[in-house]
Amino acid sequence: MGERAGDAGMRVPATEQGGTLISTIRRRMPYFNPALRRIAEFTVQFPNRVKSMHISDLADNCEVSQSTITRFVKEIGVRSFQDMKIAIATELSQAPAEVSEDGDQARVYEDITESDDHETVIRKIHFRLTDTLNETLMQIDxxxxxxxxxxxxxxxxxxxxxxxxxxxxxxxxxxxxxxxxxxxxxxxxxxxxxxxxxxxxxxxxxxxxxxxxxxxxxxxxxxxxxxxxxxxxxxxxxxxxxxxxxxxxxxxxxxxxxxxxxxxxxxxxxxxxxxxxxxxxxxxxxxxxxxxxxxxxxxxxxxxxxxxxxx
Incomplete structure (x- = not known):
């Protein structure tokens, strides 16, 4: 079939200007190798835990070496693991309250819960759709x-x-x-x-x-x-x-x-x-x-x- 253009799609885009660290990790996640992707997935899923973890704890949770964690940090354009934790903590503190809170409540659509009123539902849906479109824009090659x-x-x-x-x-x-x-x-x-x-x-x-x-x-x-x-x-x-x-x-x-x-x-x-x-x-x-x-x-x-x- 000749050259597989899908391989071109695997090229990692240059570090994006602007945006948040977590959104950058999300966009780049598909282009990482399996080891780096495990770190990315864990970070996106559990940012509240990562911001307080020692590098050895994150390595154990992701089943990688500490040097792989260091490589991941460099890949996402951050100088050190400590800087990455600070950036995540800052981002979490600045995220809109309606989309950053934890909890085990049942949800009918993304982060829509039983307690949400109509105004909150409208605001949350708008945020999710806009965020998805922006991330898609940044990721497409x-x-x-x-x-x-x-x-x-x-x-x-x-x-x-x-x-x-x-x-x-x-x-x-x-x-x-x-x-x-x-x-x-x-x-x-x-x-x-x-x-x-x-x-x-x-x-x-x-x-x-x-x-x-x-x-x-x-x-x-x-x-x-x-x-x-x-x-x-x-x-x-x-x-x-x-x-x-x-x-x-x-x-x-x-x-x-x-x-x-x-x-x-x-x-x-x-x-x-x-x-x-x-x-x-x-x-x-x-x-x-x-x-x-x-x-x-x-x-x-x-x-x-x-x-x-x-x-």
Whole structure:
């Protein structure tokens, strides 16, 4: 298949200017090797503990050496372990109260609890969505987007694979690309998805979307597409997931948007916002590259669909 553009996606971006230390660690987490990623995950999950830990305690909890902790500190652009602890403590003290408090309360959406009133719910949802979009912006590599658009442009058909809430991003992609004349294929039925993957060939670009990268039907479909010679793209949050192994081009979204100080670490409900953002970027970059044709097709579809609306 030639050079795997997904490898380009594994390049660690330069240290970001501005932003918080924890958000920087989150953005860079997918690009770390397994040992550094364990430290990053522990730090993001338990910042209240890390800010008071000795370097040997953190090393023991992450099952790494103290020298690996030192390397991690350098990787995130901090001079020393002590400076990292001070930065985390400062960040926690300045974080909005509604998203930094600990607790074991049941939650129905991110950090929404039973005691939250309507105003608090609105404020928390806004914060989570904005934070997710900002982290996605900082993490996306333009070189990987270019490689993905190259693959999309060179293909005769886009075949999408996803399950559950990740299908929201697929439905968005279908609407976007079909409106500008790019042929697309997607079946919600998982059995039919598997069958459709067998029918792919090198004229097709397959796009699989899975936050965890471990959804078995999606992984198997992309593997089949890859084996049959189709160009493969995945949108996921975890570079060590099975899905990435079968992708020529891997686009990584933030691995978590769990609020600071919260112990749980799971697939975020707002991660779908990041997926939709990536799909919109791919669509827009492709449309700009084929601007005249895209405008013509948009005008044609607008003319057709306006008859379906009440005046």
């Amino acid at each position: 333009p070189a990987v987007i270019k490689a993905a658009v190259d693959a999309i442009e060179s293909s005769q058909l886009l075949a999408f694979f996803a399950m559950g809430s990740s299908t929201l991003a697929v439905e968005n992609g279908l609407t976007r690309f079909l409106r500008i004349g790019k042929k697309c294929l997607f079946f919600k039925d998982q059995g039919v998805q598997q069958i459709s993957a067998v029918a792919l060939d090198p004229t097709v670009t397959a796009i699989a979307i899975s936050n965890s990268g471990r959804t078995q039907p999606v992984v198997r479909a992309l593997e089949t597409a890859h084996d049959l010679g189709a160009r493969t793209i995945c949108i996921t949050s975890f570079p060590d997931s099975p899905l990435v192994k079968h992708a020529d081009i891997a686009i990584f979204t933030p691995s978590t948007s769990v609020p600071l100080g919260r112990p749980e670490y799971h697939e975020s409900m707002v991660s779908k916002i990041a997926q939709i953002m990536v799909v919109d970027i791919l669509y827009s970059a492709f449309a700009v590259r084929n601007f005249s044709r895209s405008i013509t097709k948009l005008q044609e579809t607008n003319e057709y669909t306006k008859s379906t609306r009440f005046i």
